[in-house]
Amino acid sequence: MGRHSLPDEDGTGAPGPRPRARGRTVAIATALVLVVAGGTAVAARSGLLSFGGSCDDDAVRLDVVAAPDVTPALREAADEVRENEITSDGHCIDVRVSARDSFEVAEELRSGKGDPAYDVWVPDSDVWVQRVGLGTKQTKVSPAGNIASSPIGVGMVPTAAESLGWPKKTYAWPELTAAAMKSDELRLGAADPARSATGLLALSKIGASAKKQGGKEGDTQAAALAKALSTRTTDSEGKLLDTLARDGSGTGKGNRNQALIVSEQAAFAHNASAGEENSLDLFYPKDGSPRLDYPYALVDDAGMSTDLSRAALRFMTLFSDEDGERILAKHGFRTDPDQPSDELVTGAGGRTPQPYADEASEPPSDKEIQETLGMWTITVQSARLNTVVDASESMNQLVPGRDQSRMEVTKSSLLQALAGFTDEDQIGLWEFATRLDGKRDYRKLQPTERLGDREGGTTHRDRLSNAFSGLQPVPGGATGLYDTTLAAYKDAQAGYARGKFNALVILTDGANQDPGSISRGSLISQLDELSDPERPVPIIAIAVGPDADKEEVQQIAEASGGSGHQVDDPAQIHAVILKAIMEAGSKQG
Missing domain, CATH: 3.40.190.10 (Periplasmic binding protein-like II)
Incomplete structure (x- = not known):
């Protein structure tokens, strides 16, 4: 049939902009x-x-x-x-x-x-x-x-596979990845789950299996595996294969991998040109191989x-x-998922009794995918959050069923959320109400800095905790939401930290009440123009209480690629913040 371009080459006749033929919609x-x-x-x-x-x-x-x-x-x-x-x-x-x-x-x-x-x-x-x-x-x-499918497993150079008992010994996903990462002598690589379906589906399966086996400890185990994998990820499966050890001993020089999370097709393509010494043996986990489904x-x-x-x-x-x-x-590629040819399986490095013909594990749900991406974001990337809290007089109102004001419950929830961040995370604090600082509706209480940084014998975490605890509603203050949001967004963008999860968190208990501010339409338009997919700063806007306008915060947040939420009880804030971070992290990829 002649030679064909490699996957990373420009194809002949690559499509450029052209008008699409218009006509009646086909049934x-x-x-x-x-x-x-x-x-x-x-x-x-x-x-x-x-x-x-x-x-x-x-x-x-x-x-x-x-x-x-x-x-x-x-x-x-x-x-x-x-x-x-x-x-x-x-x-x-x-x-x-x-x-x-x-x-x-x-x-x-x-x-x-x-x-x-x-x-x-x-x-x-x-x-x-x-x-x-x-x-x-x-x-x-x-x-x-x-049109095709390909199961995902763990490919190893022959000496590494032999050390784990391939092909006779079978493992579940958590056991196999843990065995492959138990020491630096057997290095396991993976493609970035935010950019690779192979990495994402495998990590979802690892997490689900770890939870099933480990109960409450499963989340911790899955996060630990994700953290370990994060040190050896590449952007794509193609680049991942370039990290493989290339000498006959399988130990490689420097920091090369002896094991990779790969699809059967990727292992097949690699083995077709690698030679026996540099080929992969493929483990198919016994708790089910997720599949690429094209x-x-x-x-x-x-x-x-x-x-x-x-x-x-x-x-x-x-x-x-x-x-x-x-x-x-x-x-x-497999054309019959449940009856693969022997030639295909052996070409990819599979052998009996590896369970290569078992039914695929159930594909993860949308929720499970988002949870996996969120876990990856939080575990692997530290966060940089600019936090902006409503200090208008209405925050004095009591929360139904509690002998506490909205502000008191909000502060408690923020302190609870703070405890879930590490010393590597960066968090800052603003408060806002009309005419809070001269003509401005906002005031910076703490800069956005690393929680573990020390100054004068105290950490930034301590200073931020004190600032949260000291928040008080401003007598006569109204909700100056629009000007504050725009100023805080610009500040968050100016301080963007590459390699971290950047976001602006806004808590408000009411709609904008500053008649002298910019309009909602102008705010949304400016946020849309300012947002930069190369430097994403999603807004996580949380409407607190029955007087807050959920539709308003959703429109504002979505203009930046973020999300709007509403809670009736401020005690829910910490859980919503973490959920919103995971959702925003899953969208960034």
Whole structure:
């Protein structure tokens, strides 16, 4: 078939900006039922998707963007489409495939900005399709089925695998990762879970299994494993394989890895060119291997012409045919998830009695994915939080069912949240109320500094605790929310700390009450212009009590990529802050 571009090379005919063909919306659901149910032949006989025939001059161009690992297989299939003059409704199909990391495409589609220059997206996992759905202005993505799969396991150089009893000894995920990290003599690497579905799905499974085995201690064990993994992560699975020990002893020189969390397909591709001494043996954990599932998704299908949408579906059906399955298998992918070929498994480094043919573990839910990403963010990255607290007179009101004011309960909850941060975290404090500091509605009480820093015999944590405890409602003070938010956001951006999780936390018990301030529309517009995806500072806005405007704080927070929340009882603040940090961390990736 000739040579094909490597995944990280620019593909021939990589799509550039172009107008999308507009036409009536296709009733795709009918075609999808046929395709997903394995009804390619039915679709062909019905005439919905035509097969073969001479190639007309008016070819339908189909632009596909795909995960780097599956791109070579898609390009080979695209070559066969051209060589065999495969048509859709009498039109030749001109398929152009380019490689892009799935997390990058997911963020682009989630933002909804611009007109994507591609019609089909094939990420390595459905978790990225889920990520797109988190956006409020996202480009519509319509999954049409899955074209391949690949289980995730732990690949080791032969000497390391032998030391753990491969292939006869089997392990659950927590046991296997703990065994691989018990000493520096056996170094385990992984791809960054915020950027890699392989790393994310494995970490989710490790966390779920650790909780199941360890009960209340499971979270601690999962966090410890995440912390250990974080010191040996790379941006992608491709870069991860470059960290592998390369000499026959398996010990390597310097700081190279002897074990990697990888997909079966990645191990297969590596072994095909590595040679016996540098090959990987693959462990398939006995508590279930999560799988990459390669969804085939139409992008903004409502904007497609009939010809384009049918051509997109026609190309997908090729991977249900014998030729398409042959191409996928050649590149190390499973086409029948539960009955892998011996050639594929042995090529990837698997051997009996490793449970490579067991059913895949249940995919994690959206909630579990967010919890995993949040745990990764909090465990791996220290935080830099600018905290802004409402000090208006209404904070004197008693909380129903408590003999305490809103301010007293808020202070207690903030102190409780503070106890959950480490000395490496940076936290500061502002208070706000109308005309609090001259004409300004805000005042800085403590700078945003490292909690463990000492000055004059006391730590910043001590000084911040005292500042929290000293917060008092301002007599006659109203809620000066808008000007304060804008000033605090600019300050948080100016102090942005790369490599940390940066956020602005705002607590308020009411809507803006400063008639001389900027308008809500102006605030949202300025926040939208100031927000920088390269230096993200999401606002976590918490409306406290029944008088607060949840819709208002949501609009303000979402303009920065953050989130708005409402609590009836200020005692819930600490839990909401931690949850919001995890959610914001999962979106940043």
